[in-house]
Amino acid sequence: MNKKLPGTFIEKKQPDDSRRDFLKQSALLSGLSITPSIALKAANEHWDEKLAAAIEKTSLQLEINGVQQSLSVEPRVTLLDLLREQLNLTGTKKGCDYGQCGACTVHVNGKRILSCLTLAVMQDGQKVTTIEGLADGETLHPMQEAFIKHDGFQCGYCTPGQIMSAVACIREGHAESEDEIREYMSGNICRCGAYPNIVNAISEVKKGGKKV
Amino acid sequence: MSRLIFDKVIGDPMNRVDGRMKVTGAAKYSAEYALPGLVHGVIISSTIAKGRIKAIDSKAALSAPGVLAVISHENAIKVPGFADNEHPTEPPTGGQPLRAFYDNKVYSNGQPVAMVVADTLERARYAARLVKIQYNEDKHKTDFDTNKAQSVLPSQAKKNPKSPLADYTRGVKDGYKTAPVKLELEYIQPTEVHNPMELQAITAFWEAEDKLTVYDKVQGTKPTQQAFAKEWKLPVQNVRVISEFVGGAFGNGLHNWPHETAAIIAAKMLDRPIRLMLTREQMFFMVGYRPYTWQKIGIGASPDGKILGITHESIGQTSSYEEFTESTLQQTRMMYTSPNVSTVYRLLPLDVSTPIWMRGPGEATGAFALESAMDEIAFALNIDPVEFRLMNHTDTDPDKKLPWSTKYLKECIQTGAEKIGWKDRALKPGTVRSGEWLIGFGMGVGTFGAHRGAAAVRAKLMANGSILFQSAVTDIGPGTGTAMVQIASEHIGIPPEKITFQLGNSDFPQAPNQGGSAIVATVGSAVVAACTHIKEKLLTMAAASEKRFTGVKMEDVLFDKGELSLAKSPSVKMSYIDILKKQKLTELDIIQDSKPGEEGSKYSKYSFSVHFVKVMVHPVTGRVKVDKVVSCIDAGTIINKKTAANQIIGGVTGGIGMALQEAAVMDHRFGRYVTKDFADYHVPVHADVPKVEVYFTDKPDYIVDPMGTKGLGEIAIIGVAPAIANAVFNATGKRIRELPITPDKLI
Incomplete structure (x- = not known):
């Protein structure tokens, strides 16, 4: 994979190493912006990484989909980005990062929250359930079954958030009528517009009376 | 007609083959492929609408932890295809697309001007804020209204007078003017943004010096492969495009955008896989939109309800560097029996990013004007709008002078009228109430070419x-x-x-x-x-x-x-x-x-839809509630009634947004949108969408293809917005000709 191309300056290494390599080498290459000598010195002595290790990260215990995880994260990392970028649990979706679309809905201790508006460190010690943890092994959750049966999606991107929200909607007692479902599901946008089918799916699960 | 309630369908409403993957989170979208050594990109967009980049100060960003590069026109490697006269990622309809990090020119506010790459998303995002960019600003033009006089004929039409975009007249030009009853009406479609739920994303990496793989949110893997092969001067087979799951697109994946090339540049420079996901704000100005469009319709009829002439003019916004065109006026040429029809299509280049087809594309915009105007003249004639359409129905294509391959629009109109309860509609607006709500009924017809390719x-x-x-x-x-x-x-x-x-x-x-x-x-x-x-x-x-x-x-x-x-x-x-x-x-x-064979050229091939809407309007607050929708669809054979009905419901939902909510609003002092998220730019949510009844004719059209299908994704939305506008008029007596119909326009 190593090759000589203009502007190519990094060998395949761990991310933390590569930046230092970049800083060192970039002074020799005119390909990228000039790096000031102070930064070069800092890089050579690994100031930034030491600093990051010392103060930027904090330890965190989370039970995710029934598995206890000991993690070390920067405090600015959202629960959403922790799930997607560090734990490769990409079933939880990013649709806006502003808490306006619901695609990132997960359960914390069984209640729905927007993981994009939640810093991971705020949930220390809590139980997180994502769409990957909703089914019972190979047996789908009744809400997942109902979404398939009623075609409660098209592209599928908002679907994990819709399903997590739908389960919570019933648990909260907010699925007593179709109008109530529409009201309490309105934080979950489906741009494909499968709304009536989602409402049908939730109504059916609610009427089925199974514990969700 | 077969009614679409899932326990009563005729045919096979099979569950989706990828349903399980979608409900379990197993479906992988473009930003979800974990590759070894993956790094993260964040795009920095311009804060001026026109001018040049004077200086980029990336020192602070480069010394921030984890930052690998700050890439801009100052240091980006040269994309080989950029050296050519024409940009290789060809624009859909004309001009030259923006070349990522090519030079210091800024053509629109929000244009990608630099990209920060770091080992984590947080670090890239933080460092992007540390990059300071100075500009030499030029005076920009972004306001459609004040620049409307500068609209131009598309170059396609200049070169070829037979182009569908050229001026068209059947019969006498502006023949409507001599009709006993005539109206001249102007309509505005504001800028609308696709805003699929999945943010535009790409994961790019170079498997070898001359071998590129991208996981990309696009609507075509082959067209994208061709585009990047040309752009990077690679053999086509050396470019691999994977788009196994696409989180909605509605048209914005029909063009390759600068952020994609930016990610490929970075992957090449760093020799690392890079993941780039745009922000919701960037979705408003980097990946296309339905263009702001002004339309004028002159329509004339005889007192007994025969259309004598229609003139339909349209001016659509485009960027200064690409000519984006769409088929706004086609349906006016073929939908009704009028002996005299004229159409005039113009573009208005502004200092904005390039639009791209958004669901139903131009036809949805055109139908808002045409189907509203049909309602308006029917009212002027004191004729029921359903009757008026049936009176002017045509059994052959008056534009191409060919028989229809199939057309069951009449049946659709009759079924829809019955199912919505059209008999309860009063001809006189503002006269039907339910409690404190005003009740209104409206309808709109949609059509779209039934195409088959290779x-x-x-x-x-x-x-x-x-x-x-x-x-x-x-x-x-x-x-x-x-x-x-x-x-x-x-x-x-x-x-x-x-x-x-x-x-x-x-x-x-x-x-x-x-x-x-x-x-x-x-x-x-x-x-x-x-x-x-x-x-x-x-x-x-x-x-x-x-x-x-x-x-x-x-x-x-x-x-x-x-x-x-x-x-x-x-x-x-x-x-x-x-x-x-x-x-x-x-x-x-x-x-x-x-x-397709030759046989099809002997026919005019279209799908048809008609949407009937019942609205409730609150006279004090101006709130519009869509109470019921009935959509009747002539799209040939329906392969899967469950997914097909879902498509129609989705199109109707898009039409509700178009009619009542969606408008990207720009502050012309800066040429920048002030609506840049879902708090400011409203799209339909659960509470906005009622039950939608869908009926299919389900009659095959074997001239289009061996299955007898005609296509239905576009006609799902075409005609919905005017149906709602017409229903609002019927409820209130107020005719709103500028979308969206927000409460302020009704009180």
């Missing part, structure tokens, strides 16, 4: 009797894979559970962009052809070991349940498994292409 599929019959199909086509949500499995099942005689349809990979055979409601007709036809090819081979092989199949014609053989048998004596049969076994074959592997 495609190929691979079919591989396995020794165990299962069959695999492969096509480069994407599925942005309609359920393409599911429909293809159903088509294949019927034509090869193998049950759906033994059929796999793989898609979304440019390594697979040719398929066009998923767009223009043409994929079932195009790829489905190739699936049918592949099945025929396999069946012919099976029959030949069967004859080699079973004499009674020798010399038998295809039409005398049944292919069902994984067996072929003689139609006249079904006990003479052989299973596909045995045929392969006797030939000592582990698989039967073919690639079959397919394209």
